[in-house]
Amino acid sequence: MSSHLHLQRKRSKLKRSITARMVEVVKSEFVVPSVETPRHSIWASNLDLAARRGYTPTVYFYRPNGDSNFFSVDILKSALAKALVRFYPLAGRLGLDREGRIEINCTGEGAVFVVARSEYTLEDLDDFAPSNEMRDLFVPPAPSADPPCPLLMLQVTFLKCGGVVLGTAMHHTVIDARSASHFIETWATVTRAGSADAVTPPFFDHSLLRARSPPAVLYDHPEYKPEPIPISSRLGAAYSSAILPLSKTHVDLLKLRCCASGDARVSTFRAIVALLWRCVVRARKLQPETPSRLYTMIDMRSRMSPPLPTNYIGNAVIRTSVVATADELAAKPLGYAAKKLRSATNQGDEFARSLIDYLESVDMMKLPRSGVSNADLRVISWLGMSMYDADFGWGEPAFMGPALMYYPGFVNILNSPKRDGSVSIVISLEPESMPSFKRLFMEELGGLDVQNEII
Structure with a gap:
């Protein structure tokens, strides 16, 4: 059986299971902090408000290890709670x-915690590709993402094979990917070691990203402006997804090929995205x-002046972009696209401050959030x-990644579980x-032994 047909049949099985309700919720409850915590509100920065108003769903897959307490719910x-x-x-x-501005209300009401069981095995899910x-x-079903709503939802699903899927949904208004990783690492460390002493405490003061007075908008920020001619929303549009190792x-050969152009x-x-961008415009x-x-997106924690604390919890990322024609990307050497990308990835403090000041004067509800056009890539x-x-x-998890892709033209690049410098590319088209x-993509990889491209 071809791998493509095998994948199609597994996807069909997944779709049938929704109808068959092959995941049974055993219990859903709120878990509150183990001791009394402060009751106050946390101001949200403009970068928090500009983030997508919704939950980011991720999944972690764990193989059984024979421990009788494997993923003990208690x-x-x-x-x-700790x-x-x-x-x-x-x-x-x-x-x-x-004034009606979004904020975080520290109420101590708790995180949603769901326990479920499924007839699936890890073998049924071994491609781990994201899908609806x-x-x-x-992942726990998301309620309205508007106030008042929970900020953290978790689901532990026990599989027929003895494996476990941990699904998470964290509200993007209050947490970015690095912040989410910090929380999961803290929870895992407490579970494993009994305390979080080995993990750096989180930092929640978002006032470090407050707009200046008076504001100074020194750059154009097209990524945060509505399209001159609005495109139809691509959110919820049909897509095909894949995970490419x-x-x-x-990776090293890709970097060498890009360097052959003069860098x-x-x-x-930059090397990976240059290849993806070229292949996507050709495929389309x-x-x-x-x-x-x-x-x-650029993580600005280390790029601000002075730098933000590495343990900053909130949205410390900004959108940037770069444009090239389909012909330039398809016909020119790979290093051309890598050089174009440099301008989208080298922004510093002044650019971020300009963006924060720009966002101070715009209607946040009119920011583009519907996806990208069928010529673009995020x-x-x-x-x-x-x-x-x-x-x-x-x-450790056998694999971790997004649970779904929001629209065609969305890509996640993450380290592979091997921890050997290899990479996993999660893409929807x-x-x-x-x-x-x-x-x-495979043809390009097959030609990586040729190192003589010159712009």
Whole structure:
């Protein structure tokens, strides 16, 4: 059986299971901090308000290890209650201040904790590709993302094979990917070691990202402006998703190929995205003169002046982008796209401050949040984050990634579970574009022994 047909049949099985209700919720409850925590409100920065108003669903897959206490619900809940003492805002609710501005209300009402069981085995899910079905199966259903709503929802699903899926849904208004990773690492450490002493405490003062007075908008910020001609929303549009492994050897060869165009050094992110961008525009069969915009996010913690604390919990990321025509990306050497990406990834404090000041004067409800056009691509990097430190005492996850993709043209790049420099690329595209993209991607990888491209 071909791998493509095998994947199609597994996806069909997933879809059938929703109807068959093959995940049974055993219990749903709130877990509150183990001791009394402060009751107050936390101001939300403009970067928090500009983030997508919704939950970010992720899934962690664990193989059974024979321990009789494997993912003991009592142990997990006790550790969660202790972790929420440090992360007490996550036990609160999204709220509004007197002016109607979003804020975090630290109420101590607790995080949603769901226990479920399923007839699935890890073998049934071994491609781990995100989908609407994956999210519906293994992540708690999201209520309205508007105030008042929980900020943290968790689901532990016990599989027929003895494995476990941990699904998480954290409200993006109050937490970005690095913040979420910090919380999971804290919870796992408490479960495994009994305390969080080995993990840096979180930092919740968002006033470090307050707008200046008077504001000074020194840059254009097209990523935060409505489209001149609004595109139809792509949220919820049909997509095909895949997880593509990239070995360390492939990563190193990609970087060398980009450097052959004149750069002394090219980052892993730029080298990978250059290849993805080229293959996507080719697979979509765009007209040569069609502009393609590549959107990405930059973590500004270390780029601010002075730097934000590394343990800053909140949204400390900004959107940036770069544009090239389909013909430029398809016809020019790979290093061309890597060089274009540099301008989207080298922003510093003044650019971020300009953005924060710009957001002070706009209607946050009119910011573009509906997806990207069918010529564009949005790439999120989780490289360098401690996603695989989520060891609760029963071993590291076999895989961790997003539970679903929001629309076609969305990409996550993350470290692979091997911890050997290899990378996992999670991508969603229009169903009609995905087969061609995979073919082009594999052809490009197959030609990486050629190092003589010159711009």
